[in-house]
Amino acid sequence: MDLEDRLAPVLEVAGAAAVEVDATGAFPDAAVAALRDSGLLGLTLPEEDGGLGGGPEDLVTALSSVAAVCGSTAMIYLMHVTASMAIAAAPPPGRPGLLARLAGGTLATLALSEAGSRSHFWAPVSQATAADGGVHLKADKSWVTSAGHAGLYVVSTLAPAGQGEGASDLYVVDAGADGVSVAGPFRGLGLRGNDSGPMTFDLIVPGGDRLGDAGGGFxxxxxxxxxxxxxxxxxxxxxxxxxxxxxxxxxxxxxxxxxxxxxxxxxxxxxxxxxxxxxxxxxxxxxxxxxxxxxxxxxxxxxxxxxxxxxxxxxxxxxxxxxxxxxxxxxxxxxxxxxxxxxxxxxxxxxxxxxxxxxxxxxxxxxxxxxxx
Ligand SMILES: Cc1cc2nc3c(=O)[nH]c(=O)nc-3n(C[C@H](O)[C@H](O)[C@H](O)COP(=O)(O)OP(=O)(O)OC[C@H]3O[C@@H](n4cnc5c(N)ncnc54)[C@H](O)[C@@H]3O)c2cc1C
CATH class of the missing domain: 1.20.140.10 (Butyryl-CoA Dehydrogenase, subunit A, domain 3)
Known part of the structure; x- marks a missing residue:
C-alpha cells in the first residue's frame, strides 16, 4: 500500500472544499467520495475483507494529513475508522460481509453519546428490550458525526433485562431502516461540516446484529x-x-x-x-x-x-x-x-x-x- 499516493487526491479534494465547507456547514461529500475511491475507508481493515491492512501508525499519518487541510473531513473519517474497528473486533454474526462493505465504501459512525449520560459514553441510559424477532432499540443520541450521511451506525444501549445492572450492548443499524432519524441540525463552532447532529433510533433489530457477547458493550x-x-x-x-x-x-x-x-x-x-x-x-x-x-x-x-x-x-x-x-x-x-x-x-x-x-x-x-x- 502506498499511503502517500492514496492520500494525495483526498488532500487535494478536501483542501479545495475546506473553506466552503467551513463557511456553509456543508457535509464534505466530495472529500468522503475521494476517501472511498482511494480505498482509504478500508485503511485499517484486514486485506482478506478488502481493506488495506494498515495499522495505527498509518492511521495517524492519514488522519493528521487530512486534518491539516480539512478538520471536518478528518473527524468524519475518524468516526468511520473507529466504528469499523469496533465491528472488526466483534463482527455481528447476522451480518456476514459487513467488513467488506465498510472497506468498499459504506460510511460508518458511532452513535454512543446521550444527553442523559452526557460525555460518559461508556454508560448509555437508553434501554433495549427483548422483542418478537429480536431486540427493540429505543435510543436518543445527542451527537452523531455524519448524522444522515453515514450508511451504518454503531448504536449503544443498556442491554435487555438479564445481563446485570448497567450492562450495555452495541448494535449495527442501517441508515435506511425504519425508525432511524436525524433529530436536528448541527451548527457547531468548529468542524462545521461534520454534521454531528442528534439522532433517534426506535426499531427492532435481529439479535444477530449485536457486536460481541450479550452485555459485552462496555x-x-x-x-x-x-x-x-x-x-x-x-x-x-x-x-x-x-x-x-x-x-x-x-x-x-x-x-x-x-x-x-x-x-x-x-x-x-x-x-x-x-x-x-x-x-x-x-x-x-x-x-x-x-x-x-x-x-x-x-x-x-x-x-x-x-x-x-x-x-x-x-x-x-x-x-x-x-x-x-x-x-x-x-x-x-x-x-x-x-x-x-x-x-x-x-x-x-x-x-x-x-x-x-x-x-x-x-x-x-x-x-x-x-x-x-
Ligand atoms: C464535533 C463533535 C462531534 C461528536 N461526534 C460524536 C459521535 O460521532 N458519536 C458520539 O457518540 N458522540 C459524539 N460527540 C459527543 C462527544 O463525544 C461528547 O459526548 C460530548 O461532546 C459531551 O458534551 P457534554 O456537554 O455532554 O459534556 P459534559 O459531560 O457535560 O462535560 C462538561 C465538562 O465536564 C467535564 N467532565 C465530565 N465528566 C467528568 C469527569 N468524570 N471527570 C472530570 N471532568 C468531567 C468534561 O470534561 C467537560 O469539560 C461529538 C461531539 C462533538 C463536539
Missing part, C-alpha cells in the same frame, strides 16, 4: 473503540496544530511593518512564541508516534498511552492554535489565513468523549493504582 467500548478513537482523535489534533504552526510561520516570515522594514518574525517575542509552538508540536508528535507503536504492538503500558495520548494532543492543539492566533494578530482574526478555522476546529477534540479532563482523571487513577471505574 468491554468493547473500552478495549476496541477507545484505543482507535483516542489515537485517531490525537492525530486530528496534531494535524490541526501543524496547520496552525505552518500558517503562523508563513505569515510571520512574510508580513512587514512598512515604516521600519522589519518582518513580524524579526520581533524576538514573535520568534520565541513560534519556537514554543513548534517545540510543543514536535514533542506531541513524538508522543503520538509512541502511542501508535504501542497500540500496534500492545504491552502493559498500552492502556496508559491510550488514556494519555488524546488528552495530551487535545491540550497541545489548544495551546498551539491559541498562540498561533496571538502571533498573527488581527490577521488571524480574519479568515484569510484560515488560522481561526484551525483554532475553532481544535476546540472539538478536547470535549469529544472520553473528554481530555476525564482522561487526565483516568490517567491519574492508573498511575496511582486506582481502578478506572
Amino acid at each position: 468491554d468493547l467500548k473500552i478495549q476496541a473503540v477507545m484505543p482507535w478513537f483516542n489515537l485517531g482523535n490525537a492525530a486530528v489534533s496534531l494535524g490541526l496544530a501543524q496547520a496552525a504552526v505552518d500558517a503562523a510561520v508563513r505569515h510571520a516570515s512574510r508580513s512587514r511593518f512598512q515604516h521600519t522594514g522589519d518582518r513580524l518574525a524579526d520581533l524576538p517575542t514573535i520568534r520565541a512564541q513560534l519556537a514554543r509552538c513548534a517545540l510543543d508540536l514536535a514533542s506531541t508528535r513524538a508522543y503520538v508516534e509512541v502511542a501508535a507503536r504501542s497500540v500496534a504492538a500492545p504491552d502493559d503500558r498500552t492502556m496508559l498511552h491510550v488514556l494519555g495520548v488524546k488528552a495530551a494532543a487535545n491540550d497541545a492543539a489548544l495551546r498551539i492554535t491559541d498562540t498561533a492566533m496571538r502571533v498573527c494578530g488581527g490577521a488571524a482574526f480574519s479568515e484569510h489565513l484560515q488560522l481561526e478555522r484551525f483554532f475553532r476546529d481544535a476546540r472539538a477534540g478536547h470535549v469529544m468523549a472520553p473528554t481530555a479532563d476525564v482522561l487526565y482523571d483516568f490517567y491519574g487513577k492508573a498511575i496511582t493504582g486506582l481502578p478506572l471505574f
Whole structure:
C-alpha cells in the first residue's frame, strides 16, 4: 500500500472544499467520495475483507494529513475508522460481509453519546428490550458525526433485562431502516461540516446484529473503540496544530511593518512564541508516534498511552492554535489565513468523549493504582 499516493487526491479534494465547507456547514461529500475511491475507508481493515491492512501508525499519518487541510473531513473519517474497528473486533454474526462493505465504501459512525449520560459514553441510559424477532432499540443520541450521511451506525444501549445492572450492548443499524432519524441540525463552532447532529433510533433489530457477547458493550467500548478513537482523535489534533504552526510561520516570515522594514518574525517575542509552538508540536508528535507503536504492538503500558495520548494532543492543539492566533494578530482574526478555522476546529477534540479532563482523571487513577471505574 502506498499511503502517500492514496492520500494525495483526498488532500487535494478536501483542501479545495475546506473553506466552503467551513463557511456553509456543508457535509464534505466530495472529500468522503475521494476517501472511498482511494480505498482509504478500508485503511485499517484486514486485506482478506478488502481493506488495506494498515495499522495505527498509518492511521495517524492519514488522519493528521487530512486534518491539516480539512478538520471536518478528518473527524468524519475518524468516526468511520473507529466504528469499523469496533465491528472488526466483534463482527455481528447476522451480518456476514459487513467488513467488506465498510472497506468498499459504506460510511460508518458511532452513535454512543446521550444527553442523559452526557460525555460518559461508556454508560448509555437508553434501554433495549427483548422483542418478537429480536431486540427493540429505543435510543436518543445527542451527537452523531455524519448524522444522515453515514450508511451504518454503531448504536449503544443498556442491554435487555438479564445481563446485570448497567450492562450495555452495541448494535449495527442501517441508515435506511425504519425508525432511524436525524433529530436536528448541527451548527457547531468548529468542524462545521461534520454534521454531528442528534439522532433517534426506535426499531427492532435481529439479535444477530449485536457486536460481541450479550452485555459485552462496555468491554468493547473500552478495549476496541477507545484505543482507535483516542489515537485517531490525537492525530486530528496534531494535524490541526501543524496547520496552525505552518500558517503562523508563513505569515510571520512574510508580513512587514512598512515604516521600519522589519518582518513580524524579526520581533524576538514573535520568534520565541513560534519556537514554543513548534517545540510543543514536535514533542506531541513524538508522543503520538509512541502511542501508535504501542497500540500496534500492545504491552502493559498500552492502556496508559491510550488514556494519555488524546488528552495530551487535545491540550497541545489548544495551546498551539491559541498562540498561533496571538502571533498573527488581527490577521488571524480574519479568515484569510484560515488560522481561526484551525483554532475553532481544535476546540472539538478536547470535549469529544472520553473528554481530555476525564482522561487526565483516568490517567491519574492508573498511575496511582486506582481502578478506572
Ligand atoms: C464535533 C463533535 C462531534 C461528536 N461526534 C460524536 C459521535 O460521532 N458519536 C458520539 O457518540 N458522540 C459524539 N460527540 C459527543 C462527544 O463525544 C461528547 O459526548 C460530548 O461532546 C459531551 O458534551 P457534554 O456537554 O455532554 O459534556 P459534559 O459531560 O457535560 O462535560 C462538561 C465538562 O465536564 C467535564 N467532565 C465530565 N465528566 C467528568 C469527569 N468524570 N471527570 C472530570 N471532568 C468531567 C468534561 O470534561 C467537560 O469539560 C461529538 C461531539 C462533538 C463536539
